[in-house]
Amino acid sequence: MNDNTKIEVAREIMNALIANEAKKGFDFNNKKLITLLNEENEMNNFNFEVIDKIINQYSILVKRV
Numbered sequence: 821m822n823d824n825t826k827i828e829v830a831r832e833i834m835n836a837l838i839a840n841e842a843k844k845g846f847d848f849n850n851k852k853l854i855t856l857l858n859e860e861n862e863m864n865n866f867n868f869e870v871i872d873k874i875i876n877q878y879s880i881l882v883k884r885v
Contacts, residue, residue, distance in 0.1 A: 823868070826868070826871050826872070826875060827863070827866070827871060829875055829879075830863050830871045830874040830875055831863070833874050833875065833878050833879050833882050834856065834859070834860045834863060834874060834878070836882045837856055837878055837881060837882065838853070838856050838857065838860065841853040841856060859873070859874065
């Protein structure tokens with residue numbers, strides 16, 4: 821998979837996870853939401869370690885949502 825495809829797939833995964841957490845209400849004490857937002861920021865800065873983590877680990881969570 822080329823880098824552009826990885827970024828697009830990771831973006832869709834993050835959008836789904838953040839939306840699911842945000843449904844519960846935005847709260848700065850929600851550590852899971854804050855972690856997702858920080859990792860989204862790293863993804864937007866083209867940190868490919870985080871992008872690979874999103875694809876390999878978080879894609880499983882999207883299937884469960």
